[in-house]
């Protein structure tokens with residue numbers, strides 16, 4: 563290979579296809595075990611191949627995110643500029659808490675057995691080094707609906723726009739990377755069902771059956787999509803890439819949405835959270851929060867696959883950038 567041409571940076575499968583099933587795993591690494599755990603991260607693609615190759619048509623993928631404290635202990639400096647612990651947001655009525663977590667594994671496939679098998683293999687591999695802090699099994703609910711009954715994901719960017727929203731550019735010290743924010747929400751379904759469909763639509767800002775955006779003049783200031791459409795100084799909309807999944811338990815009466823949002827610039831996600839929980843433009847807070855409680859909150863950096871394969875070279879390149 564020509565030594566003049568740098569090897570291409572391969573991102574993780576952040577912009578992978580939406581799937582019918584997902585597992586969200588958050589691990590806590592035992593203090594002192596971070597360097598050993600970082601070594602193991604390089605082996606995860608091999609596990610994905612072992613499990614996924616048994617049914618390639620089911621598109622198994624795994625995105626790995628690393629938390630701020632983990633980065634400090636495992637990789638040191640340089641550190642991605644936007645990697646910090648999740649910042650809790652406290653509004654007058656609702657809060658987005660920050661909860662512990664060193665590693666996030668976002669497993670996706672067209673069938674749950676593949677996600678389950680891979681989750682099992684990953685937890686086995688990290689055996690003595692880490693404990694499972696949170697585990698959520700998400701499923702597709704009809705036509706991409708959340709358990710509130712609304713289609714979730716419509717306004718997501720796709721193709722090149724998804725890459726632009728979610729992945730850092732070649733000029734970044736850590737190119738081909740992303741930042742991911744996760745929150746586990748549960749819904750008060752009986753209170754939500756107490757609303758008329760019109761009031762539910764006002765809370766979201768879209769129609770329920772056909773998933774059409776309400777006309778601007780009909781949108782309530784505290785509608786979910788009003789607070790989550792944010793613009794940059796140049797007047798252009800700032801986008802993130804979401805892949806929320808419903809989860810639940812009828813026994814426990816748990817009806818949830820696992821929120822997951824990828825962003826090249828995590829301040830976009832943080833601005834959305836700020837607006838949802840503390841309000842903006844005449845809204846006290848996002849109306850959806852009157853029916854949805856955030857139980858967890860984590861921010862993770864998603865290095866490129868190239869970085870995970872060879873962190874030393876990635877850190878050297880970042881220091882020189």
Ligand code: HEM
Nearest residue numbers: 708712713714715716717747787790819821831834835854
């Ligand atoms: C209880 C958790 C949540 C539920 C049930 C939920 C549900 C929805 C639904 C039904 C839509 C409309 C369809 C669509 O375009 O996807 C939507 C849009 C959106 N949501 Fe959420 N969401 C949740 C949390 C969040 C959070 C925490 C953020 C950001 C930090 C967020 C950001 C967005 C954005 C950016 C849009 C698209 C707005 C637009 O361009 O029209 N959501 N969400």
